[in-house]
Amino acid sequence: MELRDIEIFLALAEELHFGRTAERLHVSQARVSQAIRTQERRIGAALFERTSRRVTLTPVGRRLREDLQQVHDLLQAALARAEAAGIGAGRTLKVGVFGHAGYELRPLIDAFRGRYPGSDVVFGEINGTEPFSALRSGEHDVNVLWLPVLEPDLTVGPTVLTGGRVLAVAAGHPLVERGTASLEDLADNMVVDFGPDAPEYWAASMVPVRTPLGRRIPRGPIARTFHEILSLVASGQCVQPLGEIAARYNNPPGIVFLPMPDAPDMNWALTWRSTADNAAIRALARTAADFEPIQL
Amino acid sequence: MELRDIEIFLALAEELHFGRTAERLHVSQARVSQAIRTQERRIGAALFERTSRRVTLTPVGRRLREDLQQVHDLLQAALARAEAAGIGAGRTLKVGVFGHAGYELRPLIDAFRGRYPGSDVVFGEINGTEPFSALRSGEHDVNVLWLPVLEPDLTVGPTVLTGGRVLAVAAGHPLVERGTASLEDLADNMVVDFGPDAPEYWAASMVPVRTPLGRRIPRGPIARTFHEILSLVASGQCVQPLGEIAARYNNPPGIVFLPMPDAPDMNWALTWRSTADNAAIRALARTAADFEPIQL
DNA sequence: GTACCTTACGAGATACGTAACCATC
DNA sequence: GATGGTTACGTATCTCGTAAGGTAC
Numbered sequence: 231m232e233l234r235d236i237e238i239f240l241a242l243a244e245e246l247h248f249g250r251t252a253e254r255l256h257v258s259q260a261r262v263s264q265a266i267r268t269q270e271r272r273i274g275a276a277l278f279e280r281t282s283r284r285v286t287l288t289p290v291g292r293r294l295r296e297d298l299q300q301v302h303d304l305l306q307a308a309l310a311r312a313e314a315a316g317i318g319a320g321r322t323l324k325v326g327v328f329g330h331a332g333y334e335l336r337p338l339i340d341a342f343r344g345r346y347p348g349s350d351v352v353f354g355e356i357n358g359t360e361p362f363s364a365l366r367s368g369e370h371d372v373n374v375l376w377l378p379v380l381e382p383d384l385t386v387g388p389t390v391l392t393g394g395r396v397l398a399v400a401a402g403h404p405l406v407e408r409g410t411a412s413l414e415d416l417a418d419n420m421v422v423d424f425g426p427d428a429p430e431y432w433a434a435s436m437v438p439v440r441t442p443l444g445r446r447i448p449r450g451p452i453a454r455t456f457h458e459i460l461s462l463v464a465s466g467q468c469v470q471p472l473g474e475i476a477a478r479y480n481n482p483p484g485i486v487f488l489p490m491p492d493a494p495d496m497n498w499a500l501t502w503r504s505t506a507d508n509a510a511i512r513a514l515a516r517t518a519a520d521f522e523p524i525q526l
Numbered sequence: 527m528e529l530r531d532i533e534i535f536l537a538l539a540e541e542l543h544f545g546r547t548a549e550r551l552h553v554s555q556a557r558v559s560q561a562i563r564t565q566e567r568r569i570g571a572a573l574f575e576r577t578s579r580r581v582t583l584t585p586v587g588r589r590l591r592e593d594l595q596q597v598h599d600l601l602q603a604a605l606a607r608a609e610a611a612g613i614g615a616g617r618t619l620k621v622g623v624f625g626h627a628g629y630e631l632r633p634l635i636d637a638f639r640g641r642y643p644g645s646d647v648v649f650g651e652i653n654g655t656e657p658f659s660a661l662r663s664g665e666h667d668v669n670v671l672w673l674p675v676l677e678p679d680l681t682v683g684p685t686v687l688t689g690g691r692v693l694a695v696a697a698g699h700p701l702v703e704r705g706t707a708s709l710e711d712l713a714d715n716m717v718v719d720f721g722p723d724a725p726e727y728w729a730a731s732m733v734p735v736r737t738p739l740g741r742r743i744p745r746g747p748i749a750r751t752f753h754e755i756l757s758l759v760a761s762g763q764c765v766q767p768l769g770e771i772a773a774r775y776n777n778p779p780g781i782v783f784l785p786m787p788d789a790p791d792m793n794w795a796l797t798w799r800s801t802a803d804n805a806a807i808r809a810l811a812r813t814a815a816d817f818e819p820i821q822l
Numbered sequence: 823g824t825a826c827c828t829t830a831c832g833a834g835a836t837a838c839g840t841a842a843c844c845a846t847c
Numbered sequence: 848g849a850t851g852g853t854t855a856c857g858t859a860t861c862t863c864g865t866a867a868g869g870t871a872c
Contacts, residue, residue: 232528274612274805282826282871290611297604308593315586316570509570578846578851
């Protein structure tokens with residue numbers, strides 16, 4: 231009987247309802263049925279009496295539940311203790327962010343440091359051209375990326391930031407007069423290209439391929455870093471939608487950030503390589519899950 | 527951390543040697559290494575210090591070992607209790623045997639009944655033409671079959687009987703004079719065919735396709751039951767090698783059983799459908815494993 | 823007919839072995 | 848170079864979800 235089976239058994243023993251048990255454990259109802267059946271086969275006795283109306287524990291099941299509840303609690307405690315020791319071992323997490331987003335995350339990081347003494351976080355820089363490479367190379371433990379992130383080797387954790395978009399334009403751009411920009415305006419200007427290394431779907435979620443009216447949005451020169459983007463914009467060659475956060479702590483000469491009221495909000499989430507999952511990363515993710523996403 | 531990982535961890539914590547741990551758990555050394563590495567990743571701390579010369583527990587590992595040892599013991603006890611309740615629930619195992627082999631198994635069955643009050647065994651008859659069908663249909667829980675049994679859906683448990691072969695011949699057969707038979711003699715006589723339903727490799731382990739000198743052994747008519755075999759032999763149409771046990775409690779008119787000194791011993795083992803594995807079957811298998819195979 | 827548990831089947835994930843590799847004595 | 852732990856990679860097994868099938872009210 232593997233740990234997963236114990237969890238399913240205990241949850242069902244508590245809920246006495248296959249559907250609710252499945253929901254609680256985020257698995258299908260069929261899975262619960264299969265898992266219980268397998269255990270009953272192995273043990274050689276029914277653990278639950280069930281009709282389509284009622285689910286009840288048999289005497290054997292009742293006894294097993296008491297025993298396994300104790301085992302499960304002890305096991306969780308043991309693992310938690312080991313994890314705590316692991317986190318406390320002084321590993322520092324390197325978290326990749328765009329621009330100055332790390333500043334906004336301070337409440338989260340402070341909470342994390344408070345909860346797990348001995349742990350720490352340092353920030354690294356990421357850019358739009360290769361959003362995942364630092365994760366995959368192991369240089370970063372976690373990246374804060376806008377969603378969606380649909381990479382099979384990456385895990386998407388809790389959302390930590392949410393906010394609208396702004397359009398970066400040159401100071402002399404005609405749109406500056408109007409004071410705001412809309413998605414439709416993009417078709418009349420050239421936007422920066424994130425290059426071939428950035429996944430298409432991901433780049434498109436920042437700058438769509440077409441406007442809401444279906445006009446094609448022209449892509450211009452490739453920019454690797456945030457700085458290069460700003461240079462292209464300042465020179466008047468391009469405009470570029472960016473997360474609202476870019477406008478907060480940047481006041482670059484020759485550039486104006488215009489709000490884009492019709493652009494849907496974007497969400498930034500913690501993301502890490504699934505196989506590099508470890509106690510410190512999970513601890514950070516747990517901490518983040520307890521916070522509401524920071525609203526810009 | 528699944529139960530399997532706990533077992534590997536505890537075994538390594540005890541042995542402090544990857545090779546011995548692997549041997550003890552009947553897995554590869556690489557598997558032990560992988561399992562420990564995965565847990566260390568998840569926990570975020572080393573559990574063992576290791577060079578190619580020495581393996582020692584880290585403080586985190588030492589603590590985890592104490593905790594998990596307790597958890598593991600409690601879990602095993604809980605499952606054993608549930609299984610005992612399952613076996614005691616009065617299920618009767620139906621065990622298929624050839625001829626009177628059940629009689630020889632009495633010591634084993636008595637021990638099983640003694641160890642697991644409430645359990646019981648009844649015997650059913652099996653034959654060479656369809657050795658596995660009663661298992662697959664669910665009619666029998668366990669069959670006692672001669673080895674090898676190489677069916678992917680069947681589990682082969684402990685060997686319970688071992689013994690030589692005899693050749694059944696008609697009373698007037700020339701070999702009777704000699705008093706014994708050899709494998710070479712088979713080429714000069716026709717043997718019974720188990721029919722197309724019996725797996726080739728399995729039938730061949732009782733009656734090889736060729737003699738040791740390479741002469742082909744001619745197959746005669748198909749016989750379904752043990753009785754039909756004896757009829758064919760008595761009529762002089764065929765001879766037939768059989769397990770020594772066949773000669774013990776059969777004294778059929780017109781048939782003589784001749785020892786076959788050059789035929790290797792055969793082993794009979796408990797066999798069951800892997801998916802129908804349950805507590806009662808495992809209890810019988812455990813009991814059998816504590817006995818030496820009964821020597822005929 | 824509706825709520826709800828079970829079974830059948832296929833796809834994806836995981837466990838595991840083999841073999842090559844690397845480190846220590 | 849012998850012993851012993853690690854890594855890479857392919858395969859078999861298992862887990863789990865979807866969808867269809869029962870069964871009790």
